[in-house]
């Protein structure tokens with residue numbers, strides 16, 4: 686691991702993501718956790734539907750992916766790398782919309798971030814090869830980090846894949862094909878393995894071991910505890926000499 690250059694502490698709010706398989710209950714549990722908070726974070730809904738419902742570029746890109754994948758629940762259109770880059774562009778768009786919130790010290794919680802893209806697209810690039818998929822997922826995260834800063838904290842909600850499948854089918858009133866169910870099982874495993882590669886950024890709620898009350902409590906504690914000692918946010922394509930995306934100060938201690 687390389688040592689990052691020292692960066693001054695920033696007055697910005699933390700960027701937190703909630704990740705996990707369809708039907709794992711991440712939105713439900715995150716909303717319950719936030720309900721119990723007195724200071725509410727800004728909530729950024731899954732893939733780009735702005736909190737105020739205003740369609741924007743992110744929604745337009747998502748619409749293109751939906752059209753190209755002809756109703757596939759995982760937006761698979763047959764060109765995984767092109768789709769990965771579009772999904773990363775959507776997540777960049779989402780970040781752009783909340784930079785003013787972060788800058789005034791607000792916590793932001795995004796439902797699904799770049800980890801979902803890394804997991805799903807890595808599986809598509811390496812069907813039947815979980816180890817190669819893990820390596821590519823890590824590489825895709827590095828690519829995503831050149832588009833936009835990664836979240837300060839990522840909360841992964843996980844469970845037995847068959848249980849998540851039942852919830853997802855009930856919620857979406859659909860029946861997944863065997864192939865789609867298999868894809869979910871593989872994604873479940875890869876999410877967990879990817880989270881284990883970065884214990885600093887990830888917190889994992891495993892519903893096989895905690896009930897929904899404990900799960901919501903954990904998520905509330907983590908959201909509450911994020912922030913306070915955050916470094917300035919570097920625009921990745923500009924490098925460390927650039928001004929912080931939030932407070933505008935130089936992001937290298939030496940340059941301050």
Ligand SMILES: [Zn+2]
Pocket residue numbers: 694695696697916917918929930931932933934
């Ligand atoms: Zn800053």
